[in-house]
Structures are given as structure tokens and as C-alpha cells.
Amino acid sequence: MTHEIRHLINGQLLAGKSGRKADVFDPNTGAVQALVPLADDSEVDKAVAAAKEAFPAWSALNPQRRARVMFRFKNLLEEHMDELAELLSSEHGKVVADSRGDVQRGLEVIEFACGIPHLQKGEYTESAGPGIDVYSMRQPLGVCVGITPFNFPAMIPMWMFGVAIACGNTFVLKPSEKDPSVPVRLAELFVEAGGPAGVLNVVHGDKQAVDALIAHPDVKAVSFVGSSDIAQYVSITAAQNGKRVQAMAGAKNHGIILPDADMDQVVADFLGAAFGSAGERCMALPVAVPVGQKTAEEFIARIQPQIEKLRIGVSTDPDVHYGPVVSAAHKARVEHYIDMCEKEGGKLLVDGRGFSLPGHEDGFFVGPSLFDHVKPGMQSYEEEIFGPVLQIVRADTLAEAAALASDHQYGNGVVLFTRSGHAARQFAASVQVGMVGINVPIPVPVSYHTFGGWKRSAFADTNQHGPEGVRFWTKIKTVTSRWPEGAVEDQSFIIPTMG
Numbered sequence: 001m002t003h004e005i006r007h008l009i010n011g012q013l014l015a016g017k018s019g020r021k022a023d024v025f026d027p028n029t030g031a032v033q034a035l036v037p038l039a040d041d042s043e044v045d046k047a048v049a050a051a052k053e054a055f056p057a058w059s060a061l062n063p064q065r066r067a068r069v070m071f072r073f074k075n076l077l078e079e080h081m082d083e084l085a086e087l088l089s090s091e092h093g094k095v096v097a098d099s100r101g102d103v104q105r106g107l108e109v110i111e112f113a114c115g116i117p118h119l120q121k122g123e124y125t126e127s128a129g130p131g132i133d134v135y136s137m138r139q140p141l142g143v144c145v146g147i148t149p150f151n152f153p154a155m156i157p158m159w160m161f162g163v164a165i166a167c168g169n170t171f172v173l174k175p176s177e178k179d180p181s182v183p184v185r186l187a188e189l190f191v192e193a194g195g196p197a198g199v200l201n202v203v204h205g206d207k208q209a210v211d212a213l214i215a216h217p218d219v220k221a222v223s224f225v226g227s228s229d230i231a232q233y234v235s236i237t238a239a240q241n242g243k244r245v246q247a248m249a250g251a252k253n254h255g256i257i258l259p260d261a262d263m264d265q266v267v268a269d270f271l272g273a274a275f276g277s278a279g280e281r282c283m284a285l286p287v288a289v290p291v292g293q294k295t296a297e298e299f300i301a302r303i304q305p306q307i308e309k310l311r312i313g314v315s316t317d318p319d320v321h322y323g324p325v326v327s328a329a330h331k332a333r334v335e336h337y338i339d340m341c342e343k344e345g346g347k348l349l350v351d352g353r354g355f356s357l358p359g360h361e362d363g364f365f366v367g368p369s370l371f372d373h374v375k376p377g378m379q380s381y382e383e384e385i386f387g388p389v390l391q392i393v394r395a396d397t398l399a400e401a402a403a404l405a406s407d408h409q410y411g412n413g414v415v416l417f418t419r420s421g422h423a424a425r426q427f428a429a430s431v432q433v434g435m436v437g438i439n440v441p442i443p444v445p446v447s448y449h450t451f452g453g454w455k456r457s458a459f460a461d462t463n464q465h466g467p468e469g470v471r472f473w474t475k476i477k478t479v480t481s482r483w484p485e486g487a488v489e490d491q492s493f494i495i496p497t498m499g
Contacts, residue, residue: 005036005180007043007204008187010050011197017043022177022206027093027324028314030362034091036180039205044172044212047203051143051170052218054198059140059168063117070114070166072193077107080189084182088154089315091179093324093364094277096316099154106158108447109465113166119470120167129497132482138474140168141220141244145213147234148183149226150176150326151280151386157183159451160223161200163469165190169221172201174213178326180204214238214245221473223464224248225282227384228410228456235459246460246472250384251282251412251453254405255441256427257290257299258398261417262439267302269417269441271321274390275310275368278322279334282457283413283435283442286385287374288392289401296394300349300372307350307368307390313357324364325387331364334387338369341380341391346371352388376404384410398423406432411454413443434458 005024006013016037024034039047058066077084085099092099112119122136146160153175161171175183180202187202203209214222214237221244224234231249238245255273257266273285290296313320325331335353342348352367366388374381374391381391395401405414415437416427424438434453437443445451445466452463462472 003034008184008202009047011191027364036177036204039203039209041212047172047201048216048218050198055170058199067114067116069194073190074110076189088182093315095323098277102152103154106155109159109162112447113162116166134480136478143218144169144221145172145219147174147224150178153179153182156225159465164473167473170199215241231459246462249457251457252410253285253413254287254289255285255415256401258418259292259295260419266417273441275388278325279388283444289395291395291401307370310368334366337380337385341371344378347373402431409456412457
């Protein structure tokens with residue numbers, strides 16, 4: 001029996017009023033398990049109005065009191081970890097252990113946000129001029145918006161609203177309609193932690209809700225994660241409407257393998273990074289670039305039999321490596337790219353098409369695929385597949401391999417596998433990609449650093465979470481003050497200096 005998911009506005013769960021709904025599937029069975037309302041403009045207005053009303057009191061609360069709410073929220077996340085992970089897996093399809101990682105990486109940003117009394121401090125200069133002091137304040141923006149994708153329904157919302165709310169903003173979250181239950185549950189836990197009504201709101205929807213949010217006159221900032229074309233649209237449209245905006249987008253991350261790399265570790269890392277979560281990660285590792293023919297042949301000989309042994313099953317099975325993809329449409333999309341790569345001349349070594357799990361024949365499962373002799377210019381290489389597909393692009397030199405990553409339209413992440421410190425140092429300094437791993441297959445920075453790619457992987461000037469997140473969610477005000485004694489000096493008609 002299906003149930004209806006609700007919006008959470010002003011601290012209350014509310015049924016949708018627009019009359020429009022979308023199906024939420026169980027990816028393991030292909031069955032509809034819930035209906036999610038798709039908000040109209042009036043429901044978006046209601047959520048923004050609740051956030052606007054809550055802003056004056058929340059922003060005026062001193063930062064240590066806001067931090068106490070975040071501490072209580074962190075504790076509740078830890079207490080409800082298993083519940084959140086199981087709920088996440090039921091709608092997304094990733095295995096429960098991976099869902100725990102999803103929640104944990106979001107929780108770590110909440111931990112970072114608990115330090116907001118220190119993080120939001122400004123700067124002070126005494127006696128910048130004769131009797132003049134200068135200081136700055138970081139102040140919240142107002143009503144802020146997050147628009148999040150299906151692949152990390154816990155982590156990415158917390159990356160956004162955790163820092164934004166700690167800074168004193170109020171927030172409207174528009175999560176993916178494919179797996180919307182975890183974001184609502186996060187908001188419920190925030191209210192339970194003492195978050196005042198209206199500080200964190202969740203409104204479900206599709207493009208209509210997105211357009212209403214990014215054009216709303218009371219919204220001050222927008223953070224988005226999704227495909228590159230939509231990220232570019234959101235970035236341009238939000239900016240045209242006077243919003244501060246960050247828009248994180250697609251990826252095609254390369255893993256470069258030098259001849260001196262530890263091949264045991266390389267194979268293990270690629271198995272997890274290319275096929276974990278069915279490849280539905282913007283920091284997955286879907287392209288292997290072995291340097292030298294001997295390296296390529298050894299890599300294939302070692303990894304192909306391991307790929308063929310990967311276990312695919314339902315998300316609740318603790319013994320499987322990965323579960324289904326999120327939807328039937330996404331399964332068809334991934335298999336379309338496998339067809340495309342084969343037609344373009346890629347040598348198909350392992351074929352994941354047509355995979356069927358006994359007893360779950362209607363589930364959205366895709367087997368692992370491996371291609372060799374993929375080349376730049378192939379559409380299947382230039383575009384993001386976002387599925388359990390590993391493509392091998394051979395290179396003769398490190399310079400050639402690095403150029404593949406630097407010249408690609410996406411610049412989210414890149415990895416170098418090597419034992420050479422000199423090669424690693426030179427590579428990290430010169431490659432034109434936003435996040436670099438050295439013998440680290442998924443180089444997602446820790447919460448107190450910052451996340452963000454280059455080129456068509458990010459349409460914004462600021463990254464997510466970490467100190468740059470605090471800068472994004474605040475505006476700086478600089479005060480120059482003088483408290484003279486006695487007679488006031490004559491007015492000067494030249495630009496003031498501090499000499």
C-alpha cells in the first residue's frame with residue numbers, strides 16, 4: 001500500500017494542495033511505494049514566508065545558542081543513523097552500509113557547523129589610523145534555498161542547510177522527488193533538536209517549484225547540485241534574479257595509473273569507486289587511464305575477473321557490493337550509454353546489460369560493465385554516464401594522461417596512483433581539476449575543507465561547506481570607527497588615508 005509523503009513547512013507536516021503528485025519507487029522491486037506532492041507557486045510562497053518570518057529571531061540568536069541546536073541535531077542524527085540509512089536505501093537503492101556513509105558525511109558537516117561561534121567571527125584592526133579602529137562582521141543573508149539531487153539525499157542537504165542555518169539564515173530545501181523521505185525526516189529531527197518553526201522547511205516539487213524558488217523576491221541565496229545543463233540554467237536564472245548562487249554539476253573523473261603504482265590497491269580502489277552505489281556518485285571513478293601498454297594489460301588482467309565476481313542485489317542484503325539504480329528511466333539511460341560506447345568502437349569486456357536478479361525481475365538493476373580502448377571524442381566518454389560502467393582510456397605518458405583530465409569538459413575530481421612523490425606533487429599542482437586524489441580513489445574533502453569542481457562541474461565562484469561555505473552563506477560588513485575627544489578637526493575634501 002502506498003503512502004503520501006508531505007511537505008514540512010513552519011514546523012508542521014502538510015499534505016500537498018496542488019493536486020499534482022509523482023511516484024516514489026522501491027528500486028529493488030520496481031513497485032510504487034509512495035506518492036510525493038509537487039508544489040505549486042502558492043506552496044513555495046508559504047514555505048518562503050515561513051522562513052522569512054523565522055529569520056529575525058533566529059539570526060538575532062547568539063551563535064553559541066544556534067550551535068547548541070546544531071549539537072542536539074548531531075546527537076539525534078547519531079541516534080537515528082540506522083533508521084535514516086534504511087529509509088534512504090528503500091528509496092534510493094544503495095546498500096544500507098553505503099547509506100550510512102551518506103548520512104555520516106552529512107553529519108560531519110553538522111559537526112563542523114557546531115563551531116559557528118568561531119567560524120563566523122570577523123576581523124579587527126586596532127589603530128588602523130589615528131584613533132581609528134576597523135572591524136568586520138559576517139552577517140546572515142536571510143532566506144536561503146537548497147535544491148538537491150537524488151544520489152545523496154542525506155549528505156548534500158546537510159552540506160547546504162547545516163552551514164547556512166548555523167550562520168543564522170533560514171532555509172527552504174527542495175529535495176529530489178525520487179527519494180524525498182530522508183530530507184523530511186532530517187527536518188523533523190532538526191525541529192526535535194529545538195530548531196524553531198520555519199528555520200528549516202522542506203517543499204517537494206519539480207521544475208515549477210525550482211523556478212518559483214530561484215525567482216522568489218524574498219530568497220537571497222541558492223545552492224544547487226545536479227546535472228550540468230540544469231546547473232547552468234539555475235546559475236544564470238538565479239543570478240538574473242539577484243540571488244547569490246552556487247551550482248555544482250556533472251563529472252567524469254579520471255583515475256591515472258602509473259607503472260609504479262601498487263596494482264593490488266589500484267584494483268581494489270577502482271572496484272569500490274567505479275561500481276559502489278551503482279556508480280551514482282559525482283565523485284565516482286568511471287575512467288581508468290593506465291600509462292603504458294604493460295600497465296594497461298596488467299590492470300585489465302587483474303580487474304576484469306574481479307568485476308565479473310561483483311555481487312549485485314537488494315539494498316538490504318549486507319553481502320552485496322551494490323544495489324539497483326534509482327529508477328527504470330535511469331536504468332535505460334545507463335544501458336543506452338553501453339550501447340553507444342560499443343557502437344563508437346569501445347571494446348566491451350564485461351557487459352552489464354540485461355542483468356536480472358532472481359525474485360526481483362522488475363527491480364532497476366544494472367550489471368557492471370567494462371570497456372577498453374575508449375578514446376577522447378566518443379560521446380560516451382565525453383558525457384557522464386552515472387552508472388556502473390568503467391571505461392579504460394590508454395595513455396603513453398603521464399603528460400598525455402593528465403591532459404585527458406585537464407582538457408575534459410568536466411573538472412570535478414581526478415586521481416593519480418603512484419609511488420613517486422615528485423610525480424604526485426607536480427601532477428597535483430598542474431592538473432586543471434578542482435579536487436585531486438593521490439592514491440585516494442574518491443577525493444571528497446573532509447568537512448572542514450571545501451568541496452567543488454572546475455569547468456562544467458561548477459557554475460559558481462564559491463564551494464560547498466568548510467570555511468568557503470561560511471563565506472557563501474554570509475555577507476561581510478566592515479565598520480571604520482573613530483571616537484574623537486575635544487574639538488572636531490576641519491572637514492577635509494581629499495580622500496581619507498590612514499597615514
